[in-house]
Amino acid sequence: MDKLTEFKEYISKIARYQQAISLIYWDLETHAPKNAYEYRSQALGELTELEFTMSISDRMGEYLDYFSKDSIFGNLNEYDQASVKVSKKGYDKFKKIPSKLVRKIAETTSKATHFWQLARKESDFSIFKPYLEEIVSLEKEEAEALGYEENRYDALLDLYEPNLKTTSLKETVKYLQEKLSPFIRELFENGKEPRHEFYEKNFDVEKQKELSIEALKFMNFDFDSGRMDISAHPFTTKIGPMDVRITTRYNDKDLRYSLFSTIHEGGHALYELHIPEEFFETPLDSGASMAIHESQSRFWENIVGRSPYFWKFFAKKLRKIFPDFDEVTEEELYKGVNIVKKDFIRTEADEVTYNFHIMMRFELEEALINDRINVGELPTIWNEKMKEYLGVVPPNDSLGVLQDVHWSNGQFGYFPSYMLGNLYSAQLFDKLKKDIKDYSSQLEDGKSDEILNWMIENVHKYGKMYEPEELLKKATGETLNPKYFVDYIKEKFSEIYQL
Template sequence: MKEQTKSKLKELKEYIKKIEYLGNAAAIISWDSMVNMPRKAVEHRSEVQAYLSGEFYKLSTSNKVKEFIDYFENTMDELDEVSKATVRELKDNYNRTKKIPDNEYEQYTKECSISLSAWEEAKNNSDYDIFKPHLKKVIDFNKKFVQYWGYEGNKYNALLNNYEPGITTEKLDKLFGEMRDGIISVLDKIKKSGYVPKIDFFTKKFTKAEQEEFSKFVLKKMEYDYEEAGRIDEYMHPFTTNFGNKDVRITTFYYENDFRSALFSCIHEGGHAIYEQDIPDELEGTFLNGAPSMGLHESQSRFYENIIGRGKAFWKYFYPEAQKRFPQFDGVSFEEFYDAINYVEPSLIRTEADELTYGLHIIIRYEIERMLINDEVTVDELPKVWNQKYKEYLGVEPSKDAEGVLQDMHWSDGSFGYFPSYALGNLYGAQLLAKMEQDMPNMYNEIEKGNLHCVHEWLKENVHKYGAIYKPADLIKKVTGEELTAKYFIDYLDKKFGEIYYK
C-alpha cells in the first residue's frame, strides 16, 4: 500500500471516529430519555436530540466525506479487506443520508423523540388515540424517505435494507412462508398430543430482588460484563444499547407474579450485549464496529434466550441453583420444570410468547408494516387490522390497546423494517447451532456443568469478531457453508417440541 493511501486511511479513521462519538452521545441521551428522564423534560430533550442529529447529518454528508469516497474509489486495489469494507459502509451511509434533506432529518429525529414519549403515555393508559397522531407523522416521514432512497420491487424493501442489507420482501415471503408452515405443523402436533405442562408454579410471588439476583447470576455465567462494561436497568420494554464495546447496557422489567419474564428478557438482552462487548477494538473508526445486520444481532439474543436458555442442558445446571434460591419450586421435578419452561400456548404479547409461536407474532408485524408503507391500511384502521390478524394467526384477540397495537415501542421511534430481524434471527441461530454442534460434539455436556464459555468463545471466533466486515448473507455462508435457510430452524423446533409433547 502506498504511503499516501496509508495516510489517507488514517485520516479517514479519525474522521469516522468523530461521527461515531456523536452517534454515541445521541445514543446515551436516548437511553437516559427512556430510563431516567423526568416527564417535563420531553420537549427540551427532543430539541437536544434534533440538534445532535443535525450535527450528525452534517458530518456524515460533508464535502470531506465525498472527497474520501472519490479518493478511495480509485485506490481500492491497494486496500485490505477491512479497509474495503469501511469504504463500502462510508459510501452506503453517505448516499442514503444525503438523499434526505437536512431539515427533514432533524425534524424527524425530534418527532421520533416526542413520539416515543407519547407511546409510553398511551401504553400506560391503554389509549391508542394518544399515540395515533404521532405515529402518523413518523409513518409519513418513512414514506417520504422511501421515495428519496428509491427502491426496486416493493416500497418496503427500502426500509428492510436499513436493518438487513440485501433482504427483500420476495426473499422474506419465501423464508417466512416456510417458517410459518413449519410452525403450524409443529403446533398442530402439539394440539393433537393433548399434553399440557403444568405452569402454575411460575406465577407464585417472586420478589424483584430475588429475580434480579438470579438474573445476574445467569448473566455472569453467560459472560456478559455488567459490572465494569455495562449496566442493568429497568424499562417497560427491554432493550440493549451501547456506546462502544466498553459500555453496553441492558434493561429489563420485573413482574413479581412471573418467574420467567425478567429472566428471559435478561438472557435475550445479554445475548445482544455479549455481541457488542466482543467487537474488536481495532474496528473502532471503521463503521464496522457492530453487527452486519439486526437479523444477525437478533440471532445472538434469541440463540441465548431459546436455544441455550430454554435448553435441557442449561437447566441441568441452573435448576438446582434456582431450587436453592426459590422455595416456590419445592416438589417440582426437573422434567416438570423443563416442560413448563417450554410451554406452548398462542398468546397476545410478543415479548412473552413461547419459542414456537413467536415467529407468528413477527409475521403479523411484517405484514402490517408492509401494508402501512404501501398505503393498504391507515393508522385509523390499524388496531382493527392488528386484532384481526391475531385472531387469524394465533386464535387470540386483544381486549385493550396495551396488549394489542401498543405493545411494542418500535414504531414510535421509526424502526420500520426492524421486526423481520427477530424471525431472521431465529433462522440464523438454528443454522449456527447446526455448525456449532459439528464443531463441538461435547457442547451440551459442558453446558450441563455450567460452562457457557465454550458457547461464547465459539460465537466470538466465528461471528462476533468480524463485526460488519461481511454482509449478512456472506457471513452466514462463510460460517456455515450455506445460504440462509429455514430448514434448520424447522427441524430444531420439531425435534425439541417432539421430545416434550409428541414423543
C-alpha cells in the same frame, strides 16, 4: 498527517457524536425525568442532524472517492478496505435523505415514544395515533428518498437487513406457515402440556434481579463494560466502546419474563462486547445486521436458556434464590419454560408461535407503508390478524397494537429481523453442534466459554465487515435455510409435548 489518518479521525468524530446520541436515547428510556423529554428531544434532533450531516458531507465524499480508487484501495489492509466499503455504502444511501428529514424523524420519534408510553399505560390508542400518523408519513418520505425498485417497503427493510426484499421475505413466511401451522394445530389438539404453575406466583423483584445477574454471569457478561437497568420495553444500547447497556422488565407474577428478557438482551450485549478493538469508532464497530444480532439474542435465550442442559446447571442457582423450587425437578423446570400457548404478547411468545407474531406485524407494516391501510384502522386489523394467526383477540390496546415500542421509534422494517434471527440462530446452532460435540455436557457444568468463543470466532469478530448472507455462509457453509429452524422446533417440542 497522512490522508488515511485524517479519514480515521473524521469517522471517529462521527462515532463520538453517535455515542452522545445513544446515551440520550438510553437516558430517555430509563432515568430521565418525564418533564425532560421535550428539551432532550430537541437536543437529540440537533445532534442527530449534525452526525448525519458529517456522514454525507462533501468532505466525506472526497475521502471515499479517494480511497475507492483501485490504486489506493488495493494498498489498504482488509479492515480499512471494509471500513471504506461500509462507509461508501452508507454515504451513497443516506446522501439521498435531506438532513432536515433526519432531524424531523429524530425529534418526532423521541416525542412519540413518550406518548406511546402514556397510551400504553392508559390502553388508549387515540393518544398515540396522531404521532404514529406523522411517523408513518415521515417513513414513507424516507423510503421515497432512499429509492426502491418494486416495493416501497424494501427501502426500509434494507436499513435493518441489507439486500432483503419483500418478495423473498414473503417466500420465507409461506414456508414457515406451511411447515409449522399443522404442527401447531397438532400440539394444541394432541400434545400434553407440561405443568408450569410453579413459575406463576408472586416473586420478589429484588430476588428476580439477583437471578438475572446470575444468568448474565453464566453468559460471561462483563459488568465492567456494561450494566443492567429497567425500562418499559427491554432493549440493548451500545453507547460506545466498552459500554453496552441492557434493560429488562420485571413481572412479579411470572418469573420467566424477566429472566429470559435479560438473557435475550445479554445475547445482544455479548455480540457488541466482542467486536475487536481495531474496529472501535469505525463503521465496522457494530453487528452485521439486525437479524444477525437477533440470532445472537435468540440463541442465548432459546437454544441455550430453554435447553434441558442449561437447567441441569441453573436449577441450583434458582433454588438458592427461590427455595420454593426445591421440590420441582430439573426436567419440570426445563419443560416449564417451553410452554406453547396462544399469547397476546410478542415478547412473551414461545419459540413455536413467535414467528407468527412477526408475520402479522410485517404484513401490517408493509400495508401501511404502501397506503393499503391507514393508521386509524390498525387496532381493528391488528385484532383480526391476531385471531387469524393465533386464535386470540387482545382485550385492550395495551395487550394489542400498543405493545411494541418499535413504531414509536420509527423502526419500520425492523420486525422481520426477529423472525430471520430465529432462523439464523438455528442454522448457526446446527454448525456449532458439529464443531463442539460436548456442548451439552459443558452447559450442564455451567460452562459457556467454548460456546461463546465459537460465536466470537464465527460471528462477533467480524463486526460489520460482511453483509448478513455472506457472514452466514462463512459461518455455516450456506445461505439462509429455514429448514434448520423447522427441524429444531419439531424435534424439541414433539419430545416436550409427547407427540
